[in-house]
Amino acid sequence: MSTLYEKLGGEAAVDAAVDIFYRKVLADDRIxxxxxxxxxxxxxxxxxxxxxxALGGPxxxxxxxxxxxxxxxxxxxxxxxxxxxxxxxxxxxxKELGVSDELxxxxxxxxxxxxxxxxxx
Amino acid sequence: xxxxxxxxxxYSLNDNESVLECLxxxxxxxxxxxxxxxxxxCMMKSVEGTPTAVSQGGLKPTLxxxxxxxxxxxxxxxxxxxxxxxxxxxxxxxxKVVEKTALNEHIIRLRIAPDSQLDYKxxxxxxxxxxNITRSYSLASIxxxxxxxxxxxxxPNGLMSGWIHDDVCVGDNITIDxxxxxxxxxxxxxxxxxxxxxxxxxxxPLWGIARDAIAQGHRxxxxxxxxxxxxxxxxxxxxxxALSQQHEQVHYTPCASGESVPEGITAGRANAIALATHPSxxxxxxxxxxxxxMVNETKRKAFLSGASLQEIYADxxxxxxxxxx
Numbered sequence: 001m002s003t004l005y006e007k008l009g010g011e012a013a014v015d016a017a018v019d020i021f022y023r024k025v026l027a028d029d030r031i032x033x034x035x036x037x038x039x040x041x042x043x044x045x046x047x048x049x050x051x052x053x054a055l056g057g058p059x060x061x062x063x064x065x066x067x068x069x070x071x072x073x074x075x076x077x078x079x080x081x082x083x084x085x086x087x088x089x090x091x092x093x094x095k096e097l098g099v100s101d102e103l104x105x106x107x108x109x110x111x112x113x114x115x116x117x118x119x120x121x
Numbered sequence: 122x123x124x125x126x127x128x129x130x131x132y133s134l135n136d137n138e139s140v141l142e143c144l145x146x147x148x149x150x151x152x153x154x155x156x157x158x159x160x161x162x163c164m165m166k167s168v169e170g171t172p173t174a175v176s177q178g179g180l181k182p183t184l185x186x187x188x189x190x191x192x193x194x195x196x197x198x199x200x201x202x203x204x205x206x207x208x209x210x211x212x213x214x215x216x217k218v219v220e221k222t223a224l225n226e227h228i229i230r231l232r233i234a235p236d237s238q239l240d241y242k243x244x245x246x247x248x249x250x251x252x253n254i255t256r257s258y259s260l261a262s263i264x265x266x267x268x269x270x271x272x273x274x275x276x277p278n279g280l281m282s283g284w285i286h287d288d289v290c291v292g293d294n295i296t297i298d299x300x301x302x303x304x305x306x307x308x309x310x311x312x313x314x315x316x317x318x319x320x321x322x323x324x325x326p327l328w329g330i331a332r333d334a335i336a337q338g339h340r341x342x343x344x345x346x347x348x349x350x351x352x353x354x355x356x357x358x359x360x361x362x363a364l365s366q367q368h369e370q371v372h373y374t375p376c377a378s379g380e381s382v383p384e385g386i387t388a389g390r391a392n393a394i395a396l397a398t399h400p401s402x403x404x405x406x407x408x409x410x411x412x413x414x415m416v417n418e419t420k421r422k423a424f425l426s427g428a429s430l431q432e433i434y435a436d437x438x439x440x441x442x443x444x445x446x
Contacts (some may be wrong), residue, residue, distance in 0.1 A: 015179075019429055027425055040420060044430050045161050048179075058157055 004106050005057030008099060014055065018048045021093040031085045034073060053114075054090060054107045066117035074120040083115055126169065126202040134196075140165065140176075140203060141192040151192060151205070158194035165192045169202030181431055183242075183303040213250065213298045214239070218291050219268055224356040227275050228322055229286060230261075232268040239269065239300060243329025244408070246436070247271075247299030249281060256281040259326035259410065259436065260300065263333050269297075272325035272356075276440060304408060304436040306330045308337040316407045317345045318395045318419060321354065323411025326436055328357060330408055335368055343368075344399065348376040348391025352383050374398075392419040396426060403427030406434070413437035 022044055026032050053059040087108055094104045123134040125143050132147045141163050144151050154162035167188040176195030177185040220232035246259045262270035276282045304326055317327040324347050331343055349355050355375050365371040375386050382388040392415050407423045409416045416437040423433055
């Protein structure tokens with residue numbers, strides 16, 4: 001069975017999604033303070049890795065990576081509402097690209113598996 | 122047998138092995154992150170041979186053009202000579218000052234002729250060396266000119282800029298290295314519209330890039346916004362007006378953000394005026410040079426206005442901390 005990542009078109013689909021997704025996140029006043037003052041190219045590369053993972057594509061992220069990468073933000077109050085907002089932006093991005101609700105649900109379910117690690121629970 | 126040459130050593134590449142894996146297997150430590158061709162931590166530069174197309178896929182076109190590639194996903198079939206991406210120490214070259222002209226009260230134009238020809242792209246930068254200090258200046262000249270042109274703004278207590286303004290004379294030799302940087306024109310989309318925004322001596326690379334684009338037959342529009350607090354700190358105003366009269370595609374808007382703005386100058390910040398004039402930047406290429414806060418803010422806003430990050434070239438003029446007291 002092909003993965004969601006393959007169904008959506010692989011790396012080309014992720015490339016198309018990155019700009020849209022990152023733009024939504026930066027424009028979202030609920031969460032854009034977490035993205036201030038950082039190198040945009042590096043961040044876009046991370047967004048691509050995140051989207052690749054969300055779509056079930058090849059990735060090397062471990063739970064520990066997720067925990068370590070977000071620990072400094074958790075210390076400053078990163079919480080469930082922020083996580084939910086990111087998932088919402090991901091859904092809106094995929095919808096804009098014409099992805100079906102069913103597949104968006106699959107992507108959201110994959111992201112959901114990282115919630116505890118990202119939020120340091 | 123394919124060979125990877127790194128730091129004057131030859132390393133043999135196994136079947137289906139990446140450049141990164143090969144160097145690691147031989148005990149060479151290369152920075153890495155995701156190992157999936159995403160994070161760009163393991164970026165290297167090829168100095169001999171051609172890296173695989175896959176290993177250059179996600180990089181900015183001007184980085185591809187200079188031979189940068191991601192070593193974790195590069196499995197070459199032919200020999201490759203590589204260096205670390207930040208091993209940018211190029212040999213120092215002597216250059217003779219052939220012209221020194223005040224462009225306004227604060228900025229001088231320095232034209233220098235290096236001993237050996239420098240293969241550069243207008244908009245890239247070179248380093249100047251003097252008394253153990255090093256400062257970077259962007260290249261405003263184009264290849265057809267027989268000199269390198271720098272625009273040097275006098276900074277308060279600036280060690281390098283003070284020396285150049287006060288002590289350097291025509292006929293003197295100075296020491297440089299370069300070129301460096303990826304902020305330059307690439308003739309891969311000649312119909313694309315270009316937006317060039319600069320503050321202060323950030324005009325230097327833009328003056329080079331705009332003329333280089335024209336020389337290379339760029340057909341899209343070229344919009345230049347140059348800003349300063351006071352109108353008397355703008356420079357090359359007549360030259361830029363002339364450029365826009367000679368070439369229909371060129372549009373020039375001088376801007377001043379301070380009070381009492383003279384006629385012919387647009388009141389406001391160059392970046393704000395540029396973004397308001399061009400609210401949709403989808404498919405545009407953007408060049409941003411000058412004050413770091415301006416560059417970073419405009420980069421974010423241009424991206425939100427639809428420009429792809431791959432198409433935004435930014436050169437923030439950071440000011441060195443060790444100016445004399």
